Amino acid sequence: MKKILIIFVIISFSLKGQNVSFNFGINMENINSIDPASPFQKSNVWSDFNDFNGRTCLLSTGITIGVNYEINLSDKIKIDNELNFTERSSKKIKNKSSVKVTYDYLDLSPTLKYDLNKISINMGPSINYLVRGRITSREHSKILENRYHEKSENFYFKYDDFYFGINASLKYKLNKNISVKLNIDKFSNKSRSNEINHNSMSLTCSYSIN
Numbered sequence: 001m002k003k004i005l006i007i008f009v010i011i012s013f014s015l016k017g018q019n020v021s022f023n024f025g026i027n028m029e030n031i032n033s034i035d036p037a038s039p040f041q042k043s044n045v046w047s048d049f050n051d052f053n054g055r056t057c058l059l060s061t062g063i064t065i066g067v068n069y070e071i072n073l074s075d076k077i078k079i080d081n082e083l084n085f086t087e088r089s090s091k092k093i094k095n096k097s098s099v100k101v102t103y104d105y106l107d108l109s110p111t112l113k114y115d116l117n118k119i120s121i122n123m124g125p126s127i128n129y130l131v132r133g134r135i136t137s138r139e140h141s142k143i144l145e146n147r148y149h150e151k152s153e154n155f156y157f158k159y160d161d162f163y164f165g166i167n168a169s170l171k172y173k174l175n176k177n178i179s180v181k182l183n184i185d186k187f188s189n190k191s192r193s194n195e196i197n198h199n200s201m202s203l204t205c206s207y208s209i210n
Contacts, residue, residue: 019070021179025204027064029088060100062087064202070113078113080122085131088198103198104131109167109185122169128187128198129162163187165198177208 066084073079089102111124165187173179183202 019072019208021068021206021208023064023066023068023082023084023204023206025064025202027062027086027088027200027202028059029062029090029198029200030059058091058093060089060091062089062102064204068206076115078115080109080111080113082109082111083107084109086202088200099135101133101135103133105129106131111167111169118173120171122171124167126165126167126185126187127162128165179206180204181206
């Protein structure tokens, strides 16, 4: 997390004087998968998660932080280049027990923006880099985390580094420096025997430094 924050600071200083803004918000995730915790098959926490068969994966929240660099093509049409660190998670609850699986991604989204005064519409691709995964439960306070493609006793399946998806957003400008954005994005990652579909909605606040 500290390394990611340092990256954002370096990028923001390198783009100083241009159309740069900082993003912070809440991400709500819905994960559709046969077993969202499959990469952790050799851990005790995954055994707890697997005991929750028949339980629906619930919406779970995470944070989104990042930086945005805007390129003007015309008065109305622009390109938004956004780099965010995003927590995407899924939770199962049974009685008083719960197990949560979280995936941390770096999301790069170069989107086409159409500006309508205070309201703007964005749409484009997303490139998602998997940083790490972790799983927690109320019974196990220890967090198991690692890169999915690394071999360790807590991981079983191999996942790729990069995933591609689509996203769309609606932004409202409150004043010269502050705006809020509702964003929807979708992408999938796959292992040899499982596919995890990420469907998320985020509400972020942006502060422009120009």
